[in-house]
Structure formats: structure tokens, C-alpha cells
Amino acid sequence: MNVNRRVVVVERPRYIVPTANCFRLEQAPVPQVGEGQLRLRTLWLSLDVMLYARVKRVSADAEPVNLGDVMVGPTVGRVEESRHPDYKAGELLSGFWGWQGYGISEGRRLRKLDFGLKQPSHALSAYGTSAFGAYVALTELAPPLAGETVVVGTAIGGLGQIAGQIAKIKGCRVVGIAGGTEKCRIAVERLGYDACVDHRARDFVEQLRAACGKGVDVFVDTIGGRALDAVVPLLNKDARIAACGLMATPHFGEAAYSGKYQSSMSLLNEIINRRLQVRGLVVFDHLRHCLEPFHREMTAWIDSGRIKLIEDIVVGLEQAPDAFQGLFEGRNRGKLLVKIAD
Amino acid sequence: MNVNRRVVVVERPRYIVPTANCFRLEQAPVPQVGEGQLRLRTLWLSLDVMLYARVKRVSADAEPVNLGDVMVGPTVGRVEESRHPDYKAGELLSGFWGWQGYGISEGRRLRKLDFGLKQPSHALSAYGTSAFGAYVALTELAPPLAGETVVVGTAIGGLGQIAGQIAKIKGCRVVGIAGGTEKCRIAVERLGYDACVDHRARDFVEQLRAACGKGVDVFVDTIGGRALDAVVPLLNKDARIAACGLMATPHFGEAAYSGKYQSSMSLLNEIINRRLQVRGLVVFDHLRHCLEPFHREMTAWIDSGRIKLIEDIVVGLEQAPDAFQGLFEGRNRGKLLVKIAD
Numbered sequence: 001m002n003v004n005r006r007v008v009v010v011e012r013p014r015y016i017v018p019t020a021n022c023f024r025l026e027q028a029p030v031p032q033v034g035e036g037q038l039r040l041r042t043l044w045l046s047l048d049v050m051l052y053a054r055v056k057r058v059s060a061d062a063e064p065v066n067l068g069d070v071m072v073g074p075t076v077g078r079v080e081e082s083r084h085p086d087y088k089a090g091e092l093l094s095g096f097w098g099w100q101g102y103g104i105s106e107g108r109r110l111r112k113l114d115f116g117l118k119q120p121s122h123a124l125s126a127y128g129t130s131a132f133g134a135y136v137a138l139t140e141l142a143p144p145l146a147g148e149t150v151v152v153g154t155a156i157g158g159l160g161q162i163a164g165q166i167a168k169i170k171g172c173r174v175v176g177i178a179g180g181t182e183k184c185r186i187a188v189e190r191l192g193y194d195a196c197v198d199h200r201a202r203d204f205v206e207q208l209r210a211a212c213g214k215g216v217d218v219f220v221d222t223i224g225g226r227a228l229d230a231v232v233p234l235l236n237k238d239a240r241i242a243a244c245g246l247m248a249t250p251h252f253g254e255a256a257y258s259g260k261y262q263s264s265m266s267l268l269n270e271i272i273n274r275r276l277q278v279r280g281l282v283v284f285d286h287l288r289h290c291l292e293p294f295h296r297e298m299t300a301w302i303d304s305g306r307i308k309l310i311e312d313i314v315v316g317l318e319q320a321p322d323a324f325q326g327l328f329e330g331r332n333r334g335k336l337l338v339k340i341a342d
Numbered sequence: 343m344n345v346n347r348r349v350v351v352v353e354r355p356r357y358i359v360p361t362a363n364c365f366r367l368e369q370a371p372v373p374q375v376g377e378g379q380l381r382l383r384t385l386w387l388s389l390d391v392m393l394y395a396r397v398k399r400v401s402a403d404a405e406p407v408n409l410g411d412v413m414v415g416p417t418v419g420r421v422e423e424s425r426h427p428d429y430k431a432g433e434l435l436s437g438f439w440g441w442q443g444y445g446i447s448e449g450r451r452l453r454k455l456d457f458g459l460k461q462p463s464h465a466l467s468a469y470g471t472s473a474f475g476a477y478v479a480l481t482e483l484a485p486p487l488a489g490e491t492v493v494v495g496t497a498i499g500g501l502g503q504i505a506g507q508i509a510k511i512k513g514c515r516v517v518g519i520a521g522g523t524e525k526c527r528i529a530v531e532r533l534g535y536d537a538c539v540d541h542r543a544r545d546f547v548e549q550l551r552a553a554c555g556k557g558v559d560v561f562v563d564t565i566g567g568r569a570l571d572a573v574v575p576l577l578n579k580d581a582r583i584a585a586c587g588l589m590a591t592p593h594f595g596e597a598a599y600s601g602k603y604q605s606s607m608s609l610l611n612e613i614i615n616r617r618l619q620v621r622g623l624v625v626f627d628h629l630r631h632c633l634e635p636f637h638r639e640m641t642a643w644i645d646s647g648r649i650k651l652i653e654d655i656v657v658g659l660e661q662a663p664d665a666f667q668g669l670f671e672g673r674n675r676g677k678l679l680v681k682i683a684d
Contacts, residue, residue, distance in 0.1 A: 059615050224607045243610045265566045267606035268585045272622030273401050280614030 004028045005317050006100030009055060009065045017328040018055045023071060023099075023321035031104045038084045040077035040093060040103040045317075045338040046124035047073065047324050048158060049222075049245055061282060071099040071320075076113070076123045087112075094123040099320050101340060115295075118302065125309045125335040126302055127295065129283055130158030133244055135294045136286045137220050138166045141279035142240035146171030148217035151208075151234075153177050153227050155187040155196050156310055158335040159244055163220045165307045168192050172218075175211045177227050179330040186333065190310060199223070205230045220244060232267070235274050244281040310334030346370045347659050348442030351397060351407045359670040360397045365413060365441075365663035373446045380426045382419035382435060382445040387659075387680040388466035389415065389666050390500060391564075391587055403624060413441040413662075418455070418465045436465045441662050443682060457637075460644065467651045467677040468644055469637065471625055472500030475586055477636045478628045479562050480508045483621035484582035488513030490559035493550075493576075495519050495569050497529040497538050498652055500677035501586055505562045507649045510534050514560070517553045519569050521672040528675065532652060541565070547572045562586060574609070577616050586623040652676030 010024045033039045053062035054072050065072055075098065079091045084107045087093070092113040097103025113123050125131065137159075144150050150167040154160040155176025164187065167174045176187040176196035184196035195211040197204060208230050215236040221228055224246035235241075270276060301307040312334040314323040320338045327336050352366045375381045393415050395404035407414055417440065421433045426449045429435070434455040439445025455465050467473065479501075486492050492509040496502040497518025506529065509516045518529040518538035529538035537553040539546060550572050557578040563570055566588035577583075612618060643649040654676040656665040662680045669678050 061615065221610075224610055228606060228610070243614050246607055246611060246614075264570065264606050264609035265588055267609055268563075268566055268570070268620070268622070269588060271620055272585050272588075272624060273403065275622060275624060275627065278610070278613055278620055280610070280617060282614060282617060285617065 002030050004030045004100055004102045006070045006098075007317060007320055008068055009071050010067060012056050012064075012067075013052075017325055018052060020321035020325050022055055023324075025318050025321075030102050033081045033083050033104065035083050036106060038082040038087045038105050038107065039080045040075075040095070040097060040105060041080045042075055042077045042097070042101055042103060042317075042340045043342070044076040044121050044124055045073055045099060045320060045340060046075070046128050046130075046158075047320065047327055047332075047336040047338060048128075048130060049327060050129065051324070052328075061284070072096060073098050074124055074128055075103065076120050077103065092117075092120055092123075094127075099317065101317060115299070121311055121313070121337055121339075122302070122309065124337055125158065125311050126162075126298055126307070128158070128335075130335065131162040131298065132286075132291070132294055133281050133283050134159045134162035134166060134220070135298070136283060136290055137163055137242035137244055137281055138170070138218070139293075140286060140290060141281060142218045142220065142242035142277070144170055144172045144218040144240075147173075149173045149175065149212050149214055150218040150220065151175045151177065151212065151216050151231055152193075152220045153222040153244075155193060156183050156191065156334050157222065157332070159222055160220070161187075161191055161310055161334065162307065164191055164193050165301075167218070167220075169301065169306055173214075175208070175216075177208070177223065183333065186310065190308065199227055199230075209234060215239075218242070222246075232270050235270070235276060238275050238277075241276060241278045242281055243278060312336050313339055315339045344372050346372045346442055346444045348412045348440075349659060349662055350410055351413050352409060354398050354406075354409075355394075359667055360394060362663035362667050364397055365666075367660050367663075372444050375423045375425050375446065377425050378448060380424035380429045380447055380449065381422045382417075382437070382439060382447060383422045384417055384419045384439070384443055384445060384659075384682045385684070386418040386463050386466055387415055387441060387662060387682060388417070388470050388472075388500075389662065389669055389674075389678040389680060390470075390472060391669060392471065393666070394670070403626070414438060415440050416466055416470055417445065418462050419445065434459075434462060434465075436469075441659065443659060457641070463653055463655070463679055463681075464644070464651065466679055467500065467653050468504075468640055468649070470500070470677075472677065473504040473640065474628075474633070474636055475623050475625050476501045476504035476508060476562070477640070478625060478632055479505055479584035479586055479623055480512070480560070481635075482628060482632060483623060484560045484562065484584035484619070486512055486514045486560040486582075489515075491515045491517065491554050491556055492560040492562065493517045493519065493554065493558050493573055494535075494562045495564040495586075497535060498525050498533065498676050499564065499674070501564055502562070503529075503533055503652055503676065504649065506533055506535050507643075509560070509562075511643065511648055515556075517550070517558075519550070519565065525672075525675065528652065532650060541569055541572075551576060557581075560584070564588075574612050577612070577618060580617050580619075583618060583620045584623055585620060654678050655681055657681045 011022045076094045093110045095110045150172045152160045152164045155178040176193040187193040187196035197207045216234045219241045222245040312332045353364045395401045418436045435452045437452045492514045494502045494506045497520040518535040526538035529535040539549045558576045561583045564587040654674045
């Protein structure tokens with residue numbers, strides 16, 4: 001029991017997707033608590049697409065983890081021992097101490113989960129970065145009006161599932177895009193999407209057009225690539241795109257010049273002709289003014305049952321690398337979490 | 343003298359650029375004035391890139407001219423005979439009656455030029471669509487702050503020359519992009535650009551980087567293509583792009599998929615990482631709320647000598663097709679106008 005199992009980064013991705021061999025499971029002593037520190041027992045990890053930037057540099061905003069260091073990521077845990085005046089043993093906290101059984105903290109970047117969470121995992125699914133991103137997308141970047149048609153990429157993913165349900169709450173017709181018929185069924189039956197289209201289907205473009213009879217007013221784009229190319233011709237005048245991610249090319253820069261997708265000239269032309277507004281999502285930019293209303297509204301939506309959560313739970317720290325790889329291969333069915341301990 | 347010379351569209355562009363063979367000079371009787379009509383003697387034509395859409399369909403907003411019909415375009419002329427209650431012979435008007443010596447009008451889409459123009463041609467250069475577009479770009483779509491760096495494509499063109507000077511008035515460092523060293527010299531010496539870079543130079547990208555030492559905050563993009571690809575890496579966080587045209591591909595849709603330029607994925611990635619705001623210019627959308635302040639400010643700027651006009655004047659209706667072709671080949675040196683009569 002006196003062992004801290006931890007996953008360290010040992011290699012940068014070679015094949016676009018961060019394959020499991022980028023990581024190694026190690027054992028180390030359970031860390032001791034120094035003055036002004038606290039030790040956390042990790043209960044949950046959140047696996048998010050945006051963590052790609054922590055394995056390989058793809059943005060100026062996130063520093064990659066050094067080779068040999070513990071992989072970072074959103075966490076939930078319980079204080080085991082505290083020598084910090086603000087925290088006491090037994091408290092439930094969320095933070096970013098990463099893929100390990102125990103974390104040591106100086107008390108920064110921690111949040112007390114004392115606001116009546118239904119389940120600790122909700123800190124990462126309902127109140128996590130993905131859910132916050134969905135909220136920012138539909139309130140700040142690309143707000144829809146009631147009656148408008150909203151298309152959501154990765155319909156049941158961590159961000160998509162929240163975006164789809166917020167759009168329904170706002171009175172929109174909501175059409176999802178997902179990989180595979182099973183995910184599409186989940187989107188419609190469990191999350192209330194009006195329709196969901198499988199982007200792997202041969203007639204994807206035609207299906208999407210049929211599902212968006214009045215055109216598309218807002219696109220919450222988490223995919224780019226084929227999804228973007230299919231949605232753009234359906235966009236109505238004054239449509240808004242919230243660019244929340246580019247699952248189609250997590251390797252950004254490399255494929256960007258490949259000519260596989262429409263050129264930037266084509267997108268610019270549509271921005272002009274269709275009067276599009278395209279805004280990118282960087283969640284950190286919106287914390288100050290959006291976090292409080294997000295938290296308040298999300299709590300009300302969950303309490304009233306208007307937002308449901310679909311969590312895809314993997315058990316055991318040793319599963320994290322493969323599950324993370326699966327996230328980029330579309331294997332997850334909902335917000336991907338790793339359960340580390342009870 | 344009783345002949346109405348006119349240029350009709352006889353063919354759609356075959357070679358991207360609208361070559362002169364798309365047009366034919368014809369003669370017809372001078373049109374008679376019916377009840378409620380007026381006849382205008384054309385003095386000036388404005389040749390604008392946006393007229394491309396009138397020769398070949400490239401946007402949903404502009405209907406191409408039918409083959410055999412007179413080519414349309416902005417015009418200035420004098421009322422020769424009027425049977426319309428609102429107009430009388432001798433008045434100077436601007437309108438859109440196109441490439442012909444005489445126009446007949448029912449009185450719609452005409453504007454009285456009774457506000458103290460220094461020269462009739464100014465109705466098309468200083469107060470025309472291009473100048474209005476420049477104003478909209480820098481006040482509505484991508485407003486710069488004093489001290490910021492603004493890059494302007496087609497630096498001495500109809501839109502660019504006004505955009506560059508407005509940006510200077512707003513206290514910005516202004517860097518132009520133009521095709522050839524002569525245009526660059528004109529931009530700096532006559533229009534006050536802080537620097538102007540020749541996009542045909544082999545070291546264009548390096549020159550542009552050197553000219554934008556503090557990065558780029560606003561890009562008035564009339565070119566797309568290489569210019570866009572060169573500017574994007576220089577954009578600062580929260581930079582704004584006013585997409586005013588795509589001279590690099592007037593044929594839009596055809597080259598859009600060629601993979602010659604960066605993909606839309608790359609642009610989207612930059613929109614996210616650099617928090618870019620990209621807005622397209624469609625001048626008609628801004629007439630209602632911007633035309634009055636534009637007119638007022640432009641008049642003040644011209645009266646005070648803060649905005650200078652560089653007009654490239656071609657003489658004779660028969661020159662219009664070749665001059666129009668030259669516009670897409672970068673042959674013009676300033677706002678391109680055709681003088682039809684004194």
C-alpha cells in the first residue's frame with residue numbers, strides 16, 4: 001500500500017494519435033507531506049483531447065510534460081494528510097496533479113468540492129473543462145437563438161454532450177455528429193438530440209443535409225476536417241462557428257498543409273459570403289467572467305434533470321494510456337474518466 | 343453623336359481572369375426618355391474586383407449579367423434629359439448603369455453628387471464602394487487601436503489605399519503589401535505607409551516579418567493566398583482579420599480545393615490558438631448604419647488633406663475590358679477608373 005503508482009511520459013507521439021507506448025507505469029514511494037503541503041489520494045482522472053498538447057507541443061498555451069515526468073491532467077481526490085492551513089484530511093478536492101495514485105500539493109490550483117456534488121466524478125464531467133468549454137461556446141462564442149439549428153460535433157463526447165443539451169435548453173433544433181450508429185443512438189435516446197448523423201456513413205453529407213432542413217445557424221465544431229467541410233455548405237447567413245477542437249487532426253500543423261481538406265481560401269470565401277463569425281475556444285480566457293454563471297446554471301440544470309451525464313468509466317490507473325489513445329480513435333462512449341480508487 | 347456605345351458581356355471567363363474577350367463593344371441608338379425616366383451621359387466608370395461576380399457567379403449576393411447584356415458597374419454621369427420629377431438636366435449623379443455612354447434610369451439607385459465634391463471622379467474613388475469597404479473594415483470588422491500594427495493587402499488599390507490612410511489616421515503602424523517595387527514606393531511616398539513589402543519578392547515572408555517587428559494586430563486582407571499565409575504566423579493574440587477579398591483566387595471555388603494554400607484546418611487552428619477574429623466584408627450589409635458616418639468622416643479627411651487619392655485613369659469606354667483584365671493582373675496603379683466623357 002505504500003506505493004505511488006504513476007504514469008510518466010516516455011516518448012512523443014509517432015503516429016499522430018498518442019499511442020499507449022508514449023507512457024510507462026512506474027512505482028515510487030508514497031510522497032511525504034512537507035510543511036505547507038497536503039497529500040491527495042487520487043479518486044478520478046479526466047482524459048481530455050486537450051491533454052494532447054501536454055504530450056506533444058501543438059499550442060503556445062500549454063507546455064508539454066518533460067519526458068520522464070508524471071503525465072498531467074484533471075483529477076479529483078481526497079485529502080489524506082494536510083500540513084496546509086486551508087485544507088484538512090477528508091476533504092474532497094479537484095486539481096491537476098495528474099496520472100498518479102497520490103499527489104502532493106502546495107495548495108494552489110485546487111478546488112474544494114463542497115457544493116453538494118451528486119457524485120465526485122461530476123467534478124470532471126459536469127463541472128470539468130469540457131463542460132465549461134461547451135458553456136462558453138454556446139454563451140460567449142456562438143450563442144444560438146431559440147428556434148435556430150445547432151450542429152454539435154462529437155455529439156456524446158465530454159464537450160459535445162453538454163453543448164447538445166444546453167442547445168436544447170435554449171430551444172434549438174440540435175443535430176449531432178458522431179462516429180458510428182451506436183453513438184448516434186445514444187445521442188438521440190439519452191441526450192435528446194433531434195437527430196444525430198454518423199460521420200462514417202457513406203452518405204454522411206446527404207444525411208446531414210436532410211437532418212438540417214432549415215440550414216445550420218450554429219456549429220460547435222470539435223472535429224474540423226470532413227465534418228467542417230460537410231457543415232459549411234449548410235450554414236445560413238450570419239451563422240456562428242465555435243471552433244472548439246480539431247479531432248480530425250490532433251497533429252494540426254502536419255496535416256494542415258496536406259491539401260486533404262478545403263483550403264483556408266475556401267473557408268475565407270464562406271466567411272465573406274455567408275457572413276460567418278468564427279471564434280476559437282481557449283477555456284482559460286473565459287474563466288474570470290464565465291465560471292461563476294456556468295457553475296450556477298449547471299447546478300440548476302443537473303438538479304432539475306435537464307442535463308444528464310454520460311460518463312465512460314475505465315477502472316484502474318494502468319488503463320489510462322490505452323483509454324487516452326482510444327479517445328483519439330473514438331472508442332469512448334461519453335465523457336472519458338478513469339476511476340483510480342473509491 | 344447619336345450613338346450609344348456600350349460594352350456587353352459575351353462570354354464567361356475561361357482563364358480565371360476575366361480576359362477582354364469576355365466583352366464586346368457595340369453601338370446602339372441613344373436611348374429615348376420615357377415618362378418618369380431620365381437619361382444620363384456617362385462621365386466615369388469604376389472598375390472593381392467585386393464586379394467579377396457580375397461576369398461569373400462567385401457569390402450568392404450578385405447575379406451575373408446575362409450574356410448579351412450591358413456590363414454593370416458603378417458610374418458617374420450628368421442628367422441630359424429628365425422626365426422624372428426628382429431630377430433635372432445638368433445634375434451630377436452616381437449610379438450603377440454600367441459600361442455605356444448613356445444610361446436610362448427610373449430614378450432608383452441614383453445618388454445626387456451635390457455635396458461639394460472636389461472632382462466628379464471622387465464619387466467613385468473617395469466615396470465609392472471600395473473606400474466604403476475600407477471604412478467598414480477598420481471601423482466595424484477589425485478596428486485597430488492606436489499603436490497597433492495594421493497590414494493592408496493591395497496597398498495602393500481602391501480599398502487598400504483608403505484602408506492604409508485610415509489606419510494611419512487612427513495612429514497605427516501601417517505596413518502595405520503590393521505587387522512590385524513601384525507600387526511599394528508609391529505606398530510609402532504618397533500614401534504614408536510606414537513600410538510596404540513586394541509580395542513578388544523572393545524573400546517576401548522575411549521582409550514582411552522584418553517590417554512587422556511587433557507582430558500584426560489587424561490584417562485588411564484583400565488577397566488571401568500567399569499574403570494570408572505570410573501574415574498569419576505574424577498575428578498577435580487577439581488579432582483581427584477583415585476578409586475583404588481574395589485576389590489570389592478570384593475564381594474562388596475552383597482553386598479552393600487545390601491544396602495550394604494552407605488548409606482550413608490550419609486557419610481554424612490559428613483562430614483558436616491566437617484567438618483571432620475573422621470577419622468578412624459584404625458592403626451592402628453595412629450601408630444602413632455606416633454610410634452616414636463614412637460620408638461625414640471621409641469629407642473631413644479629404645478637406646483636411648489627411649486622405650489623398652491615387653486614381654489610375656484610363657480614357658475611353660473601349661479601354662474598359664482590357665483595363666478590367668489588368669485589375670486582376672495587378673496592372674493598375676491606384677483606384678482604377680475609366681473616363682468616358684468630360
